Amino acid sequence: MNARTTRVLQCSAVLVAAGLVLTACGSSDDSNSSGQSKSPSFSGRGPITYVAAKDSSGVTEKVIDTWNKQHPKEKVTFVALPGDPDSQRQQMIQNAQTKSDAYTVLSLDVVWSSEFAAHQWIDQLPTAQFPLGKMLKPTVETGKYRDNLYAVPASSDGGMLYYRSDLLKKAGVSTPPTTWAQMQAACAKVKKLPEAKDMSCYAGQFQKYEGLTVNFAEAVNSAGGVITDAGGKPDVDTPAAKKGLDFLVDSLKDGTIPKEAVTYQEEDGRQAFQNGKLVFLRNWPYVYSLAEKSKVGGKFAVAPLPGLDGAGSSSLGGHNVALSSFAKNKATALDFMKFFTSQETATTFLEDASMAPPYESLYDDRALVKQYPYLPVLKKSILNAAPRPRVVQYGDASSAIQQQAYAALTGEKSSAQALKDLQADLQKLSAQ
Numbered sequence: 001m002n003a004r005t006t007r008v009l010q011c012s013a014v015l016v017a018a019g020l021v022l023t024a025c026g027s028s029d030d031s032n033s034s035g036q037s038k039s040p041s042f043s044g045r046g047p048i049t050y051v052a053a054k055d056s057s058g059v060t061e062k063v064i065d066t067w068n069k070q071h072p073k074e075k076v077t078f079v080a081l082p083g084d085p086d087s088q089r090q091q092m093i094q095n096a097q098t099k100s101d102a103y104t105v106l107s108l109d110v111v112w113s114s115e116f117a118a119h120q121w122i123d124q125l126p127t128a129q130f131p132l133g134k135m136l137k138p139t140v141e142t143g144k145y146r147d148n149l150y151a152v153p154a155s156s157d158g159g160m161l162y163y164r165s166d167l168l169k170k171a172g173v174s175t176p177p178t179t180w181a182q183m184q185a186a187c188a189k190v191k192k193l194p195e196a197k198d199m200s201c202y203a204g205q206f207q208k209y210e211g212l213t214v215n216f217a218e219a220v221n222s223a224g225g226v227i228t229d230a231g232g233k234p235d236v237d238t239p240a241a242k243k244g245l246d247f248l249v250d251s252l253k254d255g256t257i258p259k260e261a262v263t264y265q266e267e268d269g270r271q272a273f274q275n276g277k278l279v280f281l282r283n284w285p286y287v288y289s290l291a292e293k294s295k296v297g298g299k300f301a302v303a304p305l306p307g308l309d310g311a312g313s314s315s316l317g318g319h320n321v322a323l324s325s326f327a328k329n330k331a332t333a334l335d336f337m338k339f340f341t342s343q344e345t346a347t348t349f350l351e352d353a354s355m356a357p358p359y360e361s362l363y364d365d366r367a368l369v370k371q372y373p374y375l376p377v378l379k380k381s382i383l384n385a386a387p388r389p390r391v392v393q394y395g396d397a398s399s400a401i402q403q404q405a406y407a408a409l410t411g412e413k414s415s416a417q418a419l420k421d422l423q424a425d426l427q428k429l430s431a432q
């Protein structure tokens with residue numbers, strides 16, 4: 001019996017015997033549980049670890065250094081995992097399955113909350129101890145499982161269209177495209193410029209990994225389709241979804257998207273854009289500050305993602321912090337999580353690495369908007385973003401999406417067949 005089962009059983013016993021309110025057990029409404037850090041599950045002080053993707057901006061190390069200077073007896077060690085989200089998930093799951101205490105605070109991709117909470121790999125958190133009311137609502141929702149809080153937003157993410165404003169201007173295109181057809185027309189004009197003749201039009205993330213799930217979902221949603229309907233049922237074998245997938249498949253065939261883009265993760269696309277190989281790039285906000293420092297600095301801008309008949313829709317991304325159920329020193333961990341998800345830390349992540357803050361007020365701060373002109377586009381992207389399927393078997397669902405979308409992109413299957421097969425795969429998973 002693990003600690004959580006023990007706690008749940010103890011809670012039920014108390015409830016039956018004394019009719020006490022659920023809040024005492026940290027259940028669905030724990031808004032009065034600000035003293036929960038004193039409960040056995042949040043006890044113990046001392047060194048802990050923070051486990052996240054390696055950070056090329058160096059800002060994670062900087063934030064942890066600030067904490068460590070203030071807490072010499074409760075130091076945090078940064079365990080840097082590979083950049084690929086699927087490998088991060090694998091390593092965190094392995095750690096949980098062996099009940100290892102090596103990982104304390106986990107940086108969870110927003111799509112993993114249900115899976116980690118349902119398996120009891122992470123602890124339920126006391127809502128009252130985090131300023132959730134100041135955060136964008138969709139970001140907070142990503143950290144919940146069955147209405148309980150299991151992970152707290154550290155950074156959000158919304159896809160944006162990066163474009164070479166210098167070249168569009170020179171080619172006489174005065175506003176960024178809002179539809180895929182307009183994007184292709186703008187590219188045709190730009191490619192007539194001598195300096196752009198070897199450039200490709202567009203890329204996103206099309207390697208077979210989580211980024212492909214994101215890009216596939218965006219293409220489907222931006223054509224008016226869905227992967228799962230409002231009730232969570234798979235509904236991807238539709239004409240609308242096909243139009244979305246066909247945009248990607250046809251663009252690869254006609255060269256709008258370069259062939260090598262089927263090997264691109266976020267960083268590959270960023271490099272291609274920075275090296276002047278792309279007119280348009282779909283990517284996350286972190287690219288902004290790095291690209292500003294590159295040779296395309298001052299030559300690009302961002303716009304909302306385009307779609308079939310009008311503006312497209314992003315997949316909601318981002319990272320939340322969660323507490324490993326198997327960790328030691330949970331009182332320290334909870335304090336570190338509060339520090340790490342504070343508005344001050346989010347401002348540092350924004351200023352140093354153009355990461356999307358969960359805090360709403362930062363998007364409306366005039367001085368920040370002047371300095372970071374992409375903030376209004378990003379806020380819209382996040383507020384209009386579609387969550388990826390919120391299912392406990394997220395890993396299996398995402399891997400089915402990746403398999404089928406990749407088969408269509410590489411011409412192994414028609415898009416109609418890929419969607420039919422994906423619908424069957426997802427139906428099988430939801431029947432489990």
Ligand code: GLC
Nearest residue numbers: 109110157210211317318319
């Ligand atoms: C970003 C997003 C995350 C997404 C990943 C895909 O890190 O924040 O939500 O799953 O990209 O590659």
